[in-house]
Amino acid sequence: MSISLKTVPSENSRPRNTREKIIWAARRVFAEKGYSQTRIQDLLKAAGVSPGAFYNYFSNKEELFLEIVRETGDQFRGSIKHIRRSRIRIGTQEELYSALKESFRYFFEFVHRNRAGVRILFREQQNANPRIRETLNEIVFEIQQDLKKDIQRGIDMGLIAISDPEIAAWGIISAVSGVGLNYLGHPKIEQDRLVKALSELFLLGLFKRIPR
């Protein structure tokens, strides 16, 4: 499986310009220190840039953080959407199953690789800073809308039987992110186990299928 995790900066993907250099360093600093504990000074030091260079691109810490959140969110959302849609071609339940499974797999791999960053995001989602909270809520809302559309597509194709795609999408996104948060605290749990259990739960439900 070749899923690209573009949102994860690695030593190999060095930034090409000053703006990227600042973002690249800030991802690490925020992940280490959290949002409120990070000072502009820490960001300048980590990026190796002057205050002048910094303020050329970002007016303050909040703006930089929001930019990182938006970039990461857009990339994550794009990847999940691509994984789901590229798998649903012929239109069988098996395909749908594999599409959902792969998008769960991508999510848990993302959480695993971005452990510290994801922890910060969960914390900030309850945070007092309204702009950060709103930005995070918008991203989650968009991901829910994508899933809702895909569920509707499944209904139209005759594969899915559900009467309320909107709430179902809320439920699935909440479950996956809640299990992701739990996974942060239990890193030894195998990703495959989470992926399999959630795919089974959401696609087949708890009930044993009794043939009519």
Place this chain on the structure above:
Amino acid sequence: MSISLKTVPSENSRPRNTREKIIWAARRVFAEKGYSQTRIQDLLKAAGVSPGAFYNYFSNKEELFLEIVRETGDQFRGSIKHIRRSRIRIGTQEELYSALKESFRYFFEFVHRNRAGVRILFREQQNANPRIRETLNEIVFEIQQDLKKDIQRGIDMGLIAISDPEIAAWGIISAVSGVGLNYLGHPKIEQDRLVKALSELFLLGLFKRIPR
């Protein structure tokens, strides 16, 4: 349906002694001001007690808050457990469906009636205070374990087909609490709609049942 929401203090259920009076007043103050913004002074004023009376029962704000969280958690957990178990008697899928549905209904009614308090709890779960975080995590863990046991019971009875009751319980609890958090922001959504959609999702799954 007669579900008692004992954890919700009402004007009619006046506290009988000083300790209860403090707890009763503190629930409101914490719900209004949040945990960190509440000062001992606010608690004394709201309860109408002297510092001496307060420190007779609680050594500080944290201890009082934890006591409220534990009491509420125990009552909530007990109610959910009771609702689920008292409904599963004869052992049909219909009964199981109604058991899950009623426990979801209880949850959303609880969120609705304790709007401000629940919001505080969600925020504190990501909070820096480790004792509060741990206490909340313990409560959620216990509720998950109860659900896991009930799922296992359903498996043993031949009603439920799921291979990983533990992760399924994580998923369901996460979904329900995530949807509950969402519901806080969208109070106009009808509870019945949430209850029906989640019961359908968890018991039947997304997939249309294809007769073999």
